[in-house]
Amino acid sequence: MVLSPGTKAPDFRLKKSPDQTLSLSELRGHPVVLVFYPADWSPVCGDELALFNEVLPEFARYGAQLVGISVDGVWCHKAYAKSRNLDFPLLADFEPKGEVSRKYGAYRPQDGFSERALFVLDAGGVIRWSYLSEVGTNPGADGVLAALEEGAAQKV
């Protein structure tokens, strides 16, 4: 089961490039969208991340930061992000493998990769919405946008 709304999002620090790390706490103060996905290069993921990449301006309207997470290593992420022109960070849940994905209930031990799961965190780092997709199904971005919109409405 993926972590439910109302849960404090577990903090983490993962590599976002060969020489840089990103921790969740650094993103405090803004809504955060966490996109767990099975693997770089696999076709559905490509569609999912390409879609989220296109929707970045919509996420930006809510001040939200988008982060992708899979068990692929930093060099793989780097090549993949470059080939798809991705404009958001991909984090490597690589060592210990899948540790962060497991904390979010978004790991598939039988396959050895992350689930296709989405989390929307508020500015205080609390999960406001989560969704577990079929591993082969691109979930789309409508649920994330609705959650961000709801969060923004509650603040007013």
Place this chain on the structure above:
Amino acid sequence: MSHLAPPLGPRDHTQGPPGARVTLVEYGDFECPHCGAAYPVVKAIQRAMGSKLLFAYRHFPLTRVHPHAEHAAEMAEAAGERGKFWGMHDLLFEHQDALEDDQLIAYAKTLGIDPAWAAQALTEGRYEPRVRADFASGVRSGVNGTPTFFINGLRYEGGADTLLDALMEATIDAPLKSGG
């Protein structure tokens, strides 16, 4: 199940009678090969279903993977301003590997549109807001890739190869519309 939002309206580009029993809406990208593959399928379906079908096209360009898709969509809108949306739509899908700006302008000329006016529209980004609005509506409607089809306002989950069957089924299920 995802619903089309907003529903079909006067700003949509449509083919077929407004009171048709079945509506088919495509969110597409002129540079997307899957949309290119679906193009002749949709044409064949339109021929087969005739006046039973109202078809509409909305833009969903994935601009970071398809660098020509945005301008192609804007050129279709420009052509639409001159009453030539569908002519441009067809030309673009029939020339998916030739979508540079000068080629888009040449297609406009082919359709009898002043090429200088068409070029100006692209440079100014005159139809960019319209394309963005289509894209945003697609995201809200649960479009997760291209092409995505909606039959009578509900997202169709299958592939283009079974689209006709799904539409025929919808024709049987659809209640008869009485005067709109």
